[in-house]
Amino acid sequence: MAQTKYIFVLGGVASSLGKGIISASLAKLLQSRGFSVTIQKLDPYINVDPGTLNPYEHGECYVTEDGAETDLDLGHYERFSNTPTSQANNVTTGRIYQSVIEKERKGDYLGQTVQVIPHITDEIKRRIMLLGDTGKYDFVITEIGGTVGDIESLPYVETVRQIRWEMGKDSCVIHLTLVPYLAAAGELKTKPTQHSVKTLLESGVQPDIIVCRTERPLTEGLKDKIARFCNVESSSVIESRDAKTIYQVPIMMREERLDAEVLRKTRMPIDSSPDLKKWEEFLYKLENPKSEVTIGLVGKYVELNDAYKSINESFVHAGAVNECKVNVKTIQSEYINIENISEKLAGLDGILVAPGFGERGIEGKIEAIRYVRENNIPFLGICLGMQCAVIEFGRNVLGYNSAHSTEMNPDTKYPVIDLMEEQKKIKGLGGTMRLGKYPCKIEKNSKTYEIYQTTNISERHRHRYEFNNEYLKKYEEAGMKGVGINPSENLVEIMELKNHPWFIGVQFHPEYQSTVAKPHSLFVDFVRATIENKQN
Numbered sequence: 083m084a085q086t087k088y089i090f091v092l093g094g095v096a097s098s099l100g101k102g103i104i105s106a107s108l109a110k111l112l113q114s115r116g117f118s119v120t121i122q123k124l125d126p127y128i129n130v131d132p133g134t135l136n137p138y139e140h141g142e143c144y145v146t147e148d149g150a151e152t153d154l155d156l157g158h159y160e161r162f163s164n165t166p167t168s169q170a171n172n173v174t175t176g177r178i179y180q181s182v183i184e185k186e187r188k189g190d191y192l193g194q195t196v197q198v199i200p201h202i203t204d205e206i207k208r209r210i211m212l213l214g215d216t217g218k219y220d221f222v223i224t225e226i227g228g229t230v231g232d233i234e235s236l237p238y239v240e241t242v243r244q245i246r247w248e249m250g251k252d253s254c255v256i257h258l259t260l261v262p263y264l265a266a267a268g269e270l271k272t273k274p275t276q277h278s279v280k281t282l283l284e285s286g287v288q289p290d291i292i293v294c295r296t297e298r299p300l301t302e303g304l305k306d307k308i309a310r311f312c313n314v315e316s317s318s319v320i321e322s323r324d325a326k327t328i329y330q331v332p333i334m335m336r337e338e339r340l341d342a343e344v345l346r347k348t349r350m351p352i353d354s355s356p357d358l359k360k361w362e363e364f365l366y367k368l369e370n371p372k373s374e375v376t377i378g379l380v381g382k383y384v385e386l387n388d389a390y391k392s393i394n395e396s397f398v399h400a401g402a403v404n405e406c407k408v409n410v411k412t413i414q415s416e417y418i419n420i421e422n423i424s425e426k427l428a429g430l431d432g433i434l435v436a437p438g439f440g441e442r443g444i445e446g447k448i449e450a451i452r453y454v455r456e457n458n459i460p461f462l463g464i465c466l467g468m469q470c471a472v473i474e475f476g477r478n479v480l481g482y483n484s485a486h487s488t489e490m491n492p493d494t495k496y497p498v499i500d501l502m503e504e505q506k507k508i509k510g511l512g513g514t515m516r517l518g519k520y521p522c523k524i525e526k527n528s529k530t531y532e533i534y535q536t537t538n539i540s541e542r543h544r545h546r547y548e549f550n551n552e553y554l555k556k557y558e559e560a561g562m563k564g565v566g567i568n569p570s571e572n573l574v575e576i577m578e579l580k581n582h583p584w585f586i587g588v589q590f591h592p593e594y595q596s597t598v599a600k601p602h603s604l605f606v607d608f609v610r611a612t613i614e615n616k617q618n
C-alpha cells in the first residue's frame with residue numbers, strides 16, 4: 083500500500099461549527115471512492131477520557147468495541163463510515179501527559195529535561211502515526227478539538243506544523259471557520275476567517291483548504307476574497323451551508339468537491355467518483371416519510387441535546403427504514419410522579435427509558451415504566467432503563483416493596499440489581515466499568531430473537547450493576563424473562579415482558595452500533611411497534 087496520507091481538520095472563530103461532521107463527511111466521500119479511511123479525534127482537555135465528564139459538559143460518552151470511553155464525535159465517524167473505531171481513535175491531553183509522565187518515571191528520558199516540545203509533541207505525533215502505521219489506511223483524518231488560538235490547542239497545532247514540514251504533500255490541513263451574516267449590513271463577513279487564518283499562521287501552519295460555515299451561499303467573489311487573503315486557491319475555499327440534517331452534509335461536500343480537493347492536494351488519483359447511491363436512498367426516505375410517530379425519551383440529561391446523541395441518531399436511522407418521521411420528545415424524569423404521569427406521557431406512541439447513573443430522577447423513570455407496562459405502550463429500556471424495568475416489576479408485580487438497585491440504595495431488602503462481582507474490588511471511577519463489546523446468546527422463543535434473527539449477537543456495554551440472578555426464577559414465573567444471557571458469565575443481558583405488545587430492556591447499548599448503512603434492528607422494530615401502536 084502507498085504512503086498513508088494525513089489530513090488535519092482544525093477549527094477557528096467559534097466552536098460548534100461541525101468539525102466532526104465535516105471530518106465524517108470527508109471520510110464517507112473518500113471511502114465511497116474506494117479509499118480506506120479512519121478518523122481520529124484529539125481532545126485538548128486534561129481528563130484522560132471523557133468517561134468522567136458530566137454529559138451536560140460534553141454530551142454523550144461514546145463507547146467503542148474495544149471499550150474506550152470516547153468523545154461523541156467518534157459516534158458520527160462510525161455512523162457515517164460504518165467502520166468501528168477504537169481506543170487509538172480518541173486521544174486527550176490527559177492521556178498524552180499520562181504516557182509521558184509514566185515514561186519519565188520509568189527513567190526513559192534519563193538525563194533530559196522533559197518539555198512540551200519535543201516530548202509532548204512527539205507523543206502526540208506517535209499517537210497520530212499509530213493509525214497510519216497499521217498499514218490499513220489510505221487516509222487518516224485527525225480532527226483537533228477546540229478552537230485555534232486556545233492555549234490548550236497549541237501543542238496540537240505545533241505537532242501539525244511539524245508533520246506538515248516532514249511530510250509535505252502527504253499531509254493536508256483543512257481549516258473550518260465561520261462566515262457570519264450581518265443583517266444590518268446585509269452582508270457575509272470574511273474578516274473573522276482572515277483573522278483565524280492569521281492566528282494559525284502565527285503557529286506556522288498554512289491551511290490548504292478552508293471550509294466556511296455559513297447561513298447563506300458564498301458568492302464566487304467572496305470565495306476569491308477569502309482565497310486572496312488567506313493564501314489558498316479559490317477552488318480550495320469550500321462553502322458549508324447550514325443543513326436540514328447532518329446526513330445531507332456528505333452530499334453538499336461532494337457538490338463543493340471537498341474530497342476532490344483533498345485528493346488533488348495530496349496527489350492522489352481523482353479518476354474515481356464517489357458512489358453515494360445507498361446514502362441517497364437513505365436520505366430520500368428520511369426526507370419523504372409516509373407516517374409519523376412521537377416517542378418519549380425519559381431521562382435526566384434532557385436539557386442538553388447531545389447527552390443522548392447516539393439514541394437520537396439511532397431513531398433517525400430506524401425512522402428512515404420505516405419511512406416514518408420519528409419525533410423524539412424528551413421528558414425530564416425528575417418531574418414525573420404518579421399524579422402527572424398520564425399527562426406527561428399523553429400522546430406518545432412509545433417510550434424509551436434512557437441510560438444513566440445515580441439517584442436523581444430514578445423514581446420518575448420507574449413510574450413511567452409502570453405506566454407503559456400497564457397500558458401496553460411499546461417500551462425500550464437501555465441499561466439503567468432496563469434496570470428500572472426490573473425494579474418496577476419487582477415492586478409492583480412481585481410485591482418486593484422496597485426493591486432497588488444497590489447503586490441507589492445499598493441497604494435495600496430486595497437488591498434486584500446489584501454490583502457485579504468483578505466490580506466489587508474496584509476503587510477508582512475512571513475507565514473501570516464493564517466496557518465494550520461482549521457476546522450475548524438469545525433464546526429462540528422470544529421477540530428479541532424474531533428481531534435479531536440470530537441467537538448470537540454482540541453489543542457494547544458501559545455499566546457496573548447487573549440483574550441479580552437470585553431473583554431470576556421469580557421474575558420468569560411472573561412473566562418477565564431473561565431472554566439474552568452472556569454465555570461465559572451468565573449475566574442477564576435482555577429482559578422481555580410476556581403478554582405485552584413490545585416491552586424489552588437491554589443491559590447493553592444498542593445505540594452505539596446503529597449506522598446509516600446498518601440501522602440497529604432493535605430500534606427499527608421498536609419504531610415499527612410504535613407505528614402499529616399509533617394505528618390501533
Ligand code: GLN
Pocket residue numbers: 436437438439440464465466467489544545546547548
Ligand atoms: N448506573 C447503571 C450501572 O452502572 C447503569 C449504567 C448505564 O445506564 N449506562 O450499572
